[in-house]
Amino acid sequence: MAARKRVAVVGVGTMGSQAAWRLAARGAEVVGFDRFAPGHDRGAAGGETRIFRSAHFEDSRYVPLLRHADGLWRRLQEETGRELRRLTGCLLMGPTEHHQMATVLQSIAEHDLDHEVIDAEALAKRFPQYRIEDGDAAVLDRHAGFLRPELTVLSAARRAEELGAKIHRYTPVREIAPSGDGVVISTDAGSERFDAAVVTVGPWVNDLLPDLPWEVDVRRVVSAWFVPVGDTWAGEERPAFIRTAPVHCYGLPSPDGVTVKMGLSRQLHRPVADPNSLDRTVQPEELDVFTELLRRHLPGLLPDPVRLSVFMEGYTESSRPLVGPLPGAENAILLAGFSGHGFKLSPAMGDIAADLALDGHTDQPIEFMTTLGRTAA
Template sequence: MSGSKRVAVVGVGTMGSQAAWRLAARGAEVVGYDRFAPGHDRSAAGGETRIFRSAHFEDSRYVPLLKHADALWEQLQQEAGRELRRLTGCLLMGPTEHQQMATVLQSIAEHGLDHEVLDAQSLAKRFPQFRIEDGDAAVLDRHAGYIRPELTIQTAARRAEQLGARIHRYTAVREIAPSGDGVEIRTDAGSERFDAAVVTVGPWVNDLLPDLPWEVDIRRLINAWYVPTTDAWFGEERPAFIRTAPTHCYGLPSPDGVSVKLGLSRALHRPVNDPNRLDRTVEPEELDVFTELLGRYMPDLHPDPIRLSVFMEGYTESSRPLVGPLPGNDNVVLLAGFSGHGFKLSPAMGDIAADLALDGTSAQPIDFISTLDRAEA
């Protein structure tokens, strides 16, 4: 049986914790390695909340994967007895002629997603905390909401351990080397051989795999939390929100009912040369773009943030992740470069990683993100 394989999971974070859970659930002998510990805030998984949504800006081909992730989110919550996700809706706003809004409407139409289109008058009455401009559209994705990232990672990792996985915390992997018909994982404490490895190291992917044939651009991102000056942000409906243009931003009312988290897109953040030396200090001038957004679209948020957080994300040139075997080594499954929209997909990606590590293939529709025959510089 394929599940009897020994599989290493290198990086037990957003994707790795889910891969460890799905592998262990199938009876694989799973050993995880993390340079810190599951749920840490030193890479891409901090920030208290992340958005789950059914409609997709980037490519409607993600929708079937989101549906698979949706089922697994429910399964993990049931198995763990913890609320990891709450469906509060997500408002998607932007100019109607912008390609991302067109893709959202296409994904909704193709897959029959539960949604509502709001004109400016309806939006102002129902969600007075937001402003839209002439030519803008607003779409409420009803099967959407927020995820608790740190809790999710710890929960998935703990569930994997309950199913028999072992996790080496504070253990950085220095090298992954071919070993016969398997792979060898080398750390400062020694080496261990496995039938396969799943590599999910986030911003450290270029360090661990310097010969990767695709570029993964690591960026330093900022989240800022703002206090509302009106009650509208915490009324009966508290949707997450995304604005596509002219400045791409996203946000979520915090679960504690105190503040609203705001984040920006890749282009507005600095590259990270060394993920081990992330600058976590936010300079005042870095908040100028946040302040401009608040004044234009969310004037009921006090312009001075009460909390700031810095983290990292990996982007590919196409913004599509790298999912599949490492070139030249089919025993290494790579998940990398999720380009800012990976967390909502993470249970599905963990399940796909388990498919690939145990069986060499997956029934999920991943051709458009697969590393096989990928023509990307």
């Protein structure tokens, strides 16, 4: 019988909580380390809701991973007894000639996804809260909806602990160093050796791994919540939505039906020089882009937000995540730079991290990502 592997999970957030769950479910001895505690709002896993969708704007090769994630979302809900995801659909809107609309239609056709193309006249009747323009297309991704980020991270971490994992809260890791056929994790309390480590520190990746040959661009993300003028958002169908152009934005009706959350794309986020001193105050001029978006595309929302929150996300130059063994430390598996796409994929990526940490390879199709070492069988 093979010896039980000891695996450290450094950063128990979006990816780390899922990796801890999948590793513990497969019998590993799991020890997690987090500079705060699972479910905190200082990284990317905040804001009450995130979008889950089956169709993909960026690359149709994500779809098999989304299907793998879909099954694991169902499993995590069953194991925890919590509603972590609700399928309400997601409207994908934008100019027909825009490359992202072409990619999403390609992913739908290639993978036979459940969808509906809605013309402008039908959209105006069925979803009067949206205003589309001449030349726009609208596609309803039916197997889509919203996820609860804070509850998900908490639930995955607690499930990992129920399966035997140990999580050190408020314990930042200072160094990860290779040691023979393992790794040494150093904190302010001392050093400990493990057979492998999964490194999922989100916006702190550049701090912890300053010699990483791939730069992760950390950005400050603003989310804003708006109140509807009337009852146009109160219909039976309340899908999430994404608009590709002229300004890329997304939104989700809140679970309680009172507000609509909105967010923006990478280009409109400010760089973060130091993730330890994030400016969490939103200045009035930062709201101008939201005001214009509401005027042009969402006139049924009052223009002044009732709530604002600031988070961080890590982006790569290619918008594809960094996945695989760290250079010079084959037993340390990095997951970083998901460029705003990661939360819906997180159970699948946690499972992939478990594959790489325990078996040294994965059968999941991740070759199109920025893979850092041997990752395929």
